[in-house]
Amino acid sequence: MRIALLQMTSGIDPAVNGADLRHGIAAAAANxxxxxxxxxxxxxxDRDRTRAAASLHDEADERVLAEVREAAAKAGIWVHLGSLAVRRADGRLANRAFVIDPAGAIRARYDKLHLFDVDLPTGESxxxxxxxxxxxxxxxxxxxAGALGLSICYDLRFAALYAALASAGAHILAVPAAFTRPTGAAHWHALLRARAIETGCFVVAAAQAGAHEDGRTTYGHSLVVDPWGDILLDMGEGRGLGFAEIDLARVDEVRARIPVLTHRRPIPPVIRA
Incomplete structure (x- = not known):
């Protein structure tokens, strides 16, 4: 079956980003x-949290989410909306992914588990x-597209999450991201291929790319990786829509060759000698 990935350079205006999403949804369905x-x-x-505050809403009032749901229903296509910043009832934000069906209904939500706190040698914090x-x-x-396990960006570095998703029946893993260029160049391909190989899953990683209005630069290279670790799609650094053909029989084939899911055992307590 054919899946599509939208590589974006999202900016500080949700109306512009929403228009890009609507166009991408229509084009993906048409193809x-x-x-x-x-x-x-x-x-x-937008890394300027003061400026961004006016554009942040709870889920019920999130305009981009509503536009994506409407566009998915109009085009008759499933959409994995990689994530939006959504206000929670307690006033904090969630970095939340949505899976939307061809009727525009939300089938699943996932809030990013692992949060990225770091001071980089480049001076970025x-x-x-x-x-x-x-x-x-x-x-x-x-x-x-199969049983889909959800994650977001920095989650990629925590292999135990993907092992748990695969053990729970996932055949395909989503890793939407906004990796910086330095960390992307160093680790993006290696980590995504590793997660595919470790779990015997397809990995689909739609990414932000290029120079953004808020001053950051992201790595791009949206990828689709098959369960053997082969790269089926690499979108490079430009914006646009990419396509890949996936065959879920490949999951069973690879897992039969290297049955790590059936061989996995609970890790006993570590003894430091």
Whole structure:
């Protein structure tokens, strides 16, 4: 079956980002995709939290989410909306992914579990936990592209999450992201291929790319990786829509060759000698 990935350079205006998403949804459906995957923070990418505050809403009032649901229903396509910044009832934010069906209904939500707090040698400083609350659960949802395990960006570095998703029945793993260029160049391909190989899953990673209005630069290279670790699609650094053909029989084939899921055992307590 055919899936589509939208590689974006999201900016500080949700109306502009929403228009890009609507166009991507329509084009993906017109080109025969059963599902479209979009990046982390598809609706707004703005590191200036004071400026961004006026564009942040609770889920019921989130305009980009409403536009994507409407566009998915109009086009008759599933959409994995990589994530939006959504206000929670306690006033904090969630970095939340949505799986939307061809009727525009939300089939699943996932709040990013692992938050990125770091000071980089480049001088960049990131403190997600200053504004965002971590999620509290892992999610697998049935879609036409297979049982889909959800994650977001920094989650990629925590292999145990993907092992749990695969053990819960996932055949395909979504990793929407906004990796910086330095970390992307160093680790993006290696980590995504590793997660595919470790779990025997397809990995679909729609990414932000290029120079953004808020001053950051992201790595791009949206990828589709098959369960053997082969790269089926690499979108490079430009914006646009990419397509890949996936065959879920490949999951069973690879897992039969290297049955890591059936061989996995609980890790005993570590003894430091």
């Amino acid at each position: 025969g995709a059963v599902m479209l995957f979009t990046p982390e923070m598809s609706g707004l990418l 990131w403190r997600e936990s200053a504004a965002y609350a971590p999620g509290e659960g892992a999610i697998v949802v049935d879609t036409p």
